[in-house]
Amino acid sequence: MSDQSLADHLRFYRLRAALTQGELAERTGVSVRAIRDLERGRALTPHVRSLRLLADGLDLADSEAAQLLALGAGNRTVPAAEVRDEREFAFPSASAGFVGRQSELSWVLEQAEAAGDAVVTRVGVVHGPPGMGKTSLVLTAAHRLREHFPDGCHFVDLGGMSKDPLSAEQAAGRLLRSLGVQVRALPTDPAELFGHYRSLLRERSVLLVLDDAGDAAQVRPLLAASAGSFVLVTSRNVLPDLDGAQRLDLGLMDHEAAVQVLTGIVGDQRCASEPAAVAEVARLCERVPLALRIAGRRLASRPEWSITGFAEQLADSANTLSLLSAGNLQVRAAFELSHRQLSPEAAVMFRRLALAPGRDVGLDLAARLAEQSTATADVALSELADASLVRPGGEPDRYSFHDLLLLFAGEKLAASSDDVEACRQLMIRWLLTKAITASRFFHPDDEPLADDVAVFGDLGAAERWLDREADSWLGALRLAVARERHADVLELAHAMHWYSDHRGAGETWLEVYGAGLDAARVVGTAHDVAVQLNFVTWTLGFVFLRYRDALLVGEEAIALTERENDVIELAWAHLYRSVLKGFLKDLDDAVSSGQRALELFQSAGYETGVTIACNAFGDALVAAGRVDEGLRYQREAIARHLAVIGPRGGSSDDNLASIYLSHSDTLLRNGEVGDAGRAIDQAERLLSTGSVWGRASSHHMRGKYLLALGHDEKAYDELSVSMELVKSTSRRVQLLTMLADLAEKLGRPDEAREHRVRGVALLGRPDLTLNRAETAEIAAALGVPIEVFIN
Template identity: 35%
Template sequence: METSFGDRLRALRRRAGLTLEALAEASGVSARAISDMERGRSRGPQDRTLVALFDGLGLGGAERADLAAAARAARAQNASGRPRSGEPPRGVSDFVGREAESKLIAQHADGAGTGRMAPVVLIHGQGGLGKTALALHAGEELRARFPDGRCYLDLRGMDPTPLAVGAALRRLLQALGADPGRIATSEDEQASQLRAILAERRVLLLLDNAADETQVRPLLPGTGTAMTIVTSRRTLAGLEGVLRIGLAPLADAEAAGLLRTIGGATSRSASDTEIGTVARLCGNLPLALRIAGTRFASRPGWTMRHLIDRLADEERRLANLTAGDTGVAAAFALSYAQLTGPTATLFRRLALIPGDDFTAPLAAVLVDTDHHHAEHLLDDLADLGLLQAVGDRYRLHDLIRLYAAECLRTDETRPERDAARRRMLDALIDTAITAGRWYEPGHGAPPGHWRGLDPLDTQDRARAWLRAELSNWVGALRAAARDGQHQQVVDIAESMHWYSDQSAKDGPWHEVYQRSRTAAAHLPDRRQEITHINYLAWVLIYLELRYADGVELAMQAHRMADEHGDAKGEAEALWLAGAGWARAGDHDRSLTAIRRAIDVADAAGIHDACVQYLVSLGTAYKLAGRTDEAVDQYRAAIQQAQVRPMSRTPRLVALSTGHNGLLRTLTQARRWPEALAEAPATLTAVQRSGSVLQLSTTHLLIGLTYAGLGMRDAARAALTRALELNGSMVQPDPETTEAAESALAALDVPDDNGPAPPTL
């Protein structure tokens, strides 16, 4: 009859004349562990423990080999026996993606058995991201590295009453083979027993769906050869020495791959565009993708277009992302149920925010509190995975936003919703107008008593707010238009007049001025309507290069201005029409219109506009190929900008555009020494104006000038700076990019004449 490992160990100990305590002292293995081995209550020991026993017993080569073989047989018998409590549930057979996360987990497993603390990995994130699926997948991938098995426990962290610590400890101890009769009664002693067992086994613990740190901490091993993977919707920030892996939605390619895998044969006829659209509507969320793919696969008569049409309806999207007892909304509801009153209220109302992301001050307005309290509430939401926090900004996943909107409709009254929405829109509109007015003549810094979403105490801060909150203040503009708040729409657009000139490539100016033109038509002041027609004409001519359309609109404004005796509107319309004709190649009409605009503005004493038109006349001469006249005109315009009584921002803009136009003309004419002499003044003027687009262009022109003079190192530095500045804009200017890159390439080719003139 074959002798078991426990019997052999007991026989060898007695032959050596050692008690349990004596062998424990000689080997360093606890007496309890040796007793469990001898009675067959624990698995065969791992190699490190076995070597310690060999040494403690003073065994030679043959006896060592014999006992080692018995230990391996014991482990194998245990592993191949009937299923034990704690076996992991069935994972998914079509696991896709998460390669980087899986690699991190595998690398962290290398720390098991190195003498340091046993490695612990926490996988956290919102519901539906596939945390459990990743944990089970990683456990399967690591199976060979943990021959003593894997032990799974659902901690029920999202239940109204999560699994108690004592119950969790007992289940783990029993799953690991501990004698139920010898399990301690206190939680501290149970935790000590668990650590003692795990110290000698290569076991992978999978602790799924953890509630908090208090629940998890007693379950973790100390030193030894075990490893633990924990999943939780919370970040469990109080746990130390843990590798945290925060899951995000799948990458586009991974999401598409998962959809095609689940969809099976029925998805083969779908185009990449259709698959990508479904993935986007699912927010690349694994749970949503699985449900969508399953629904598609189970309906052979459907095309991918059927699925797209159903998911496109935002009010029904969550309902369509339900299959059997599984649903995206149900997954989110578990987290929502964890929220306290104020946090739940804020979560619901975040669905009202129009933009892609937001900061604490905007969230504070929704619940009528200060931003410090709002930060605490937002941190609670982020900790539970209902928000994504990046720096000081927060973002809702698209599907969570839809769920929050559902909660808002069902859990709050219409007056409560409307009041919160009105406070938020008014705050956005007021702050946007105040920020834009930093650039407007006669405005600047807000008054000391003003309180908004940002202090806006400097122009740089105003610019930063307008850029960061672009999707929010434009969303507020759209909401005002939908609500028929025509004067608010006009006020927002009017406040952006000079800011839009300096941020031409960084804003949705067509939409802004199209909406303000429409809104102004509903108001009684026709001069206001003329102004906003001209603003839209500016967008068409200067930003969209739609010269004919822009000129037609400008001439419409001119006719209205003439009818209503609006000298300012008439001059601006003539200037815009002249600019459009100049760029379209109709130089005679262009020069006539711009000269007329100058005369009208000068006669009316509109100095800000008059100097701007003087600069434009220089541009019209340049486009007509009349270089000497263009140079003279730019210099005259710069001189007038220095002596006329102008507002600060228009003066800065006139000086920057005048100097930039002069430098451009000299560069294109290859008048390199004159261009080099003009460069410092241009750079100073453009830097003062704050226009990143013009600053990028100026560095491009300076780089071309250096290249023309054979100063290649200086040219490279200036051209590289031009590319950096251009790339920093929301919408980089492609012509600047092309010209700078071409000039840099040309520097490597000998050319006595310097690079070709820019085509900007």
Template identity: 45%
Template sequence: MSTTAFGDFLRFYRSRIPLTQEELAERTGLSMRAISDMERGRTLTPQFRTVQLLVGGLGLEGEEAAEFTALARAGRISAAEDKPEVPAVVAAAVASFTLPPVLVELTGRNTERTVLDGFASEADASSRLQIAVIHGAPGAGKTALAIDAGHRLGARFADGCVFLDLRGTEAEPVTPDRAAHRLLRSFGVDDRQIPDDPDDKLALYHSLLRERTVLLVLDSAANEAQVRPLLASSPGTLVLVTSRKTLTGLDARHRLALGLLPLDRSVELLRVVTGPRRLAAEPEAATRVAELCGGMPLALLIAGNRLASRPQWTIAHLADQLEDEGRRLSVLRAGDLRVRAAFEISYHQLSPGAATLFRRLALVPGPDTSADVAAVLTSFGEEALDELADASLLGISETPGRYTLHDLLRVFARERLELDEDPADVREVTSRLRHWLLTTATQAARLFDHDNPVQDKESAGRWLAMELENWRGALRSAVTEGEHDRVLELAQAMHWYSDMHGIGELWREVFRAGASAARHLGHPRDTAEQLNYLSWALYALCGQPHEALAVHEEAAAVPADDILTEAWTWYYGSAIRRRLGQADQAVRLGRQSVALFEQAGYLIGENLALSLLGLMLHTAGELGEAVEVQRRSVAQHRGAGGDEQLLSMLLIRLATSLAAAGQVPESLDLLDEAESLFLRHGTTAGVARVRHNRGLVLMDAGRLVEAREQLVSALGEARLSDHRVEIMARLAELADAAGETGKARELRVRALAECDRYDTPAVRGTAAKLTVALSH
């Protein structure tokens, strides 16, 4: 470091920390006047003891301490009246040294680093001031990213980097007046040259900022009002503002929402803090710790520090501690770093309404929420949601209108709910939310009932899909609470909706709960009905025909005394027998089902049973009769003006039998009609089923390129248990035909892995063929 006046260096080192003269006086025991005289050059020969106190108070070590002492000894100090302007080299040094050190290597933020590099490049080429806001949840690592940017990018700005902590999370954030004072000192302005009047001070700051090109980092901003006075037109300058709040009122050129780290980067941050050997010894436990920290850098840093400071601990021990939600936030502390404390700061800054909503969001069963759900929890409405989102206590979902709550924030919200609300109120709100979710889900699902056709089901289907985890969680809670009527009501309503939506595990749970509720209520017919639906979920979606058969036999043994219930029992029994390879029994039960539906005069059931009987006959090799009964099914349904999506299912079955009978053009026409109907209603699972069947028809007709296109399109949305296996096996054959042996092998390996999920004769046969093909 070049030599200059002792007072200049004293001021420089003090500003670097930064400290006011008063604060340095308190730290060293010297008088504020003595420090002022030395900085202004009035004291020419400071005493050795005074210099040593300053060395300690300023935290100087090594060469800096030696040079500072030498300057004092040489007495090279200028008088205050003749004090020259601070040399440019010193001013640049002041700016660069205001940055805090990098204590932990920034990990997992390469994408964000690249974005900030782009901001800096744009500032360099721009003729106007560039402002970038970095916002995110407590503990997301905003300050760490900004400090990293300062160290990396500061040299690209002619006058370096200036860092100022605005202390926006503290009870008394830095005022714009105080901030301007500190920034002026960073620019090398002497305290006695800084005006006392706040407006004059800001005017001086603005004039100096306009003359400089800097990277100005304003860390931890409280709000827009704190930041705006610190902005000025300064071509080439980039202002990075970090805040827990989104600062939407700030006219920022750039915004960077700092999200949570994905699992692989979370593990990498743990590795950086804890050490590679430690993690290499327990990779699975390390992954558990990373998952339980939810990708939050602060939590990961604390977890890593706890492990590093406790070499006797296994990582599995820490993971076990974190598994307990009641202890998780207490475990995530290391020295003065505490996840709970970081959350409390933001929580206590909320308005009463937003704080109430935040607490009660812990009661929402699923990972995200909406304004409708929030309205059930509180009377404060969307304004409270917006406040929580602006404070980064809620995340904005990729689905418009929905909000997400981080796992650790959910744990904290539950803590505050227990601390801040009356238990009776919590019970009332919990019941209110559960009942609203169940009632709304039941009403939405009933719109899909083919007995009461409704043209517009789009909004109901969208609600059921978006709120799936919430109404499913409400169902589980209702089962626990013994609310059998509500459970049964929801399960009954879901019958037709389940035909084209949701996965097997969902419907296995719903209809099993429905059957149990019906038993508790002493309703035999409802019990048999729910068991029938459960058997369908088991054989059609879960690939468990043996379990489905056991449930079917249980349903058949229930004395329902109802023709329709018996008809449905044989309908599902027929499909199960086909899955088990018992074609003759499947046909017999199918005929019984058709007869019972005819006897009951229930046309929808009759048409479905005829269509299914055709499928059974097709499997048994009776193609002529299969086509005949399926044509009858379609004709009757058209004549009655039946539901379009149900018609689509009948058309697919007929098309499949027609193709097998050699009537390919008519088969493809029917599939086209079915697809257009599914597309009209936005039923992606139905579209996938059409394309799956069209691919098979085209493949058998030798139109391989078209077949491949259809099967690839169907694979991602294939819903029934064995369809994915069939699609991948056929695609492997097509890859072989195209000479793509590597692709064919990959598809067969994937198909074989999928076979393990399903226990049917057809899938076992496919698995055997795949194994043989892979062995060659």
């Protein structure tokens, strides 16, 4: 099934038919408002009859009509299963409003089914942070499993998080009573009690639900049932020392299920009147079931409240946890139960993690925050993970927690005697210093310093750290900006140049270099300002494709560097101007600026700049129709790079790969297909794994090369990979047009239609940078009127 929405498909089909919403309404009898809501994605449960009328009115093919109906049906809510009468089943009631968690529920049911074939008692542990709905999940499963266990289903609340949890003996006594043993007949000696418990269960097939286990010691003596039995345990702790158990880590709900929980409590009609506000409340509740239930109850008990107003109050982090309280249900209290079990070291770690600027944290940063040794921090984090107060990340020694727990940790930090601002300032400097150290490995002109090697070892380790800790060092930069630490901000922005060339998101670099420019204007020299102006020019023009905005900043850089006689930065400014003018088809200016950049770098004796300028000048010459001259300069760029800089790896390799890719495009244009293929091979060998832009370009060029050879199927695959890597809206829509045409040629009309649907959706986006002629050409290729997109 396509990842595109019903809204995108309906809009595509209407535009393809050259119909306005009013004309489609008149043709089908479906109201304009209904059509508008469908195209905006506001109609979550569209009527099948309306979709059929629209399909007929749009003259859709059978396959297209079927897909439209399927997309509409995909939005429907499946009613919750009917819960059995509690009087028939000696168990706590399951939640009648249980929604979502279908895959998790299936897991529990599958574990129970497997218990029938097991040679020992099967044990399933459902663990997760406070408020995730562990008990609700297992009770819903237990009610469905009633008939699978003819000898009984039994439940006991172990109270593991309470001040007075049940001992294993007390739990065994309660279970024996539920098995029909009279209180007066219960043995008083623990050994006899457990012996009687084991003898009763040995020949029975039962379901035991042991809720809220504090540790494995509470659970282990109760695992005495027969081989056909199933013991289902819930716990905030992972219970890693409970051998042989199958585990389910219960995390946050998905967004749709979270909205369904709220809607089920607050009411369909009220939620339908403020759908955006309901979605925002679900987001602010972090999709935590307990928080959602509390928010829903508060709204349900106050029918006069606006959901939008409640969402605005909830968005104030100072009030969030207090607002998430309804009667005896409190998010803060649920968190407190787990927090009070922590060791002193883990408690310090938990509250200090509130200072971490990223969405997750590594062991080295956590140790720095808690002012603990690495070994102590490792033990503390493991304790927090076992208690489900942090979650292990996708890599070893990385952890995260959701925003509500983060707010709770912040409250604990504020109530402590810790010097919060001193801790934060130390963290900022540590992160920025480490990021600056890592970024120095990417400078093509300098060998790494011995001190830098002592920290990271090599370029690969430096790259992994920068990629992994991107949220953290960028968060530290933001904190430094807020505290007017201009020198630190400028140092980081200056250091990131070569690392940023082929890595990271454009928004990151616009923020980094925008902050660097602001800092340079306060504490920097004219040279510092020029450097940051050039970086901003690069980001706007080469990452965001905002060519004219980039040129405006670049002209400021040229004026400043000419006035200050800053030759190298003037050369960079002209180089960027050459490429931008080429993008805008101002080819004479592109050639003259490219030549000027090359001459300036040569006069300064800056070989790295000469190499890059040779390639840029060659590109400008090729665009201007002077292909032979352009090829000569591209070849000179490759030769200079290999002779002067050498294939040292890292950023230098990515830069050389970029030159090879540019060269391959020119070779294809010149009909030298074999040489183009060899140039692409060279580029692919040189690209680093972190160069997303480079990999997107290499797949794009490989696709064009295969097209030139007539290998349409392989070309389609390569261009599809490039499509998934490219971030620019303009480049994506151009690739989608190529893919649509290729899909038609390969006899895949459904795929061609999907590409066109996606292309039309992108053509309407405000970040599109295509000019009128380019937009008209692509709109025509996609089969929709250009007037829709150009006013």
